Amino acid sequence: MQCEMCGNETELFRAVIEGTELRVCKNCAGFGKVLQKIRVPAKEKKKKQEELSEEEPEVIQVIVPDYAKKVKQARESLGLKQEELAKKLNEKESIIHKVETGHYKPNLMLAQKLEHFLKIKLVEEYTAEKTEKKESTSSEGLTIGDLIKLK
Numbered sequence: 001m002q003c004e005m006c007g008n009e010t011e012l013f014r015a016v017i018e019g020t021e022l023r024v025c026k027n028c029a030g031f032g033k034v035l036q037k038i039r040v041p042a043k044e045k046k047k048k049q050e051e052l053s054e055e056e057p058e059v060i061q062v063i064v065p066d067y068a069k070k071v072k073q074a075r076e077s078l079g080l081k082q083e084e085l086a087k088k089l090n091e092k093e094s095i096i097h098k099v100e101t102g103h104y105k106p107n108l109m110l111a112q113k114l115e116h117f118l119k120i121k122l123v124e125e126y127t128a129e130k131t132e133k134k135e136s137t138s139s140e141g142l143t144i145g146d147l148i149k150l151k
């Protein structure tokens with residue numbers, strides 16, 4: 001903190017000098033009446049630590065463990081061959097075969113294509129609990145109210 005009289009960066013005191021309350025260094029405080037010593041608030045440091053520990057909201061997408069069975073059953077219920085399904089999805093038949101036998105875990109893109117086409121659920125999303133908290137306490141950006149005030 002800086003002394004409001006001489007600008008020295010040092011321990012400050014709250015003092016009344018010539019009728020005005022100022023935050024001044026020990027030297028300048030001598031010009032007036034010292035009210036109290038100003039303590040550097042410990043809050044600031046704590047706040048920074050909180051911000052650091054706050055992680056980005058994380059959505060974890062996981063392919064369900066029984067994806068092979070689900071794909072196979074859904075395909076068969078549509079009366080499609082692996083080859084036909086592959087064509088519809090613009091994928092290789094061998095990929096579909098591997099997926100259905102559990103030898104190939106589909107990546108998210110393929111899984112989502114399969115989900116849409118077969119109307120099954122292959123991807124499960126887990127959202128870290130912190131997300132909501134972060135959104136509600138976020139100070140990023142301005143609210144609409146702030147924007148109106150600025151105009």
Ligand SMILES: [Zn+2]
Nearest residue numbers: 003006025028
């Ligand atoms: Zn000073």
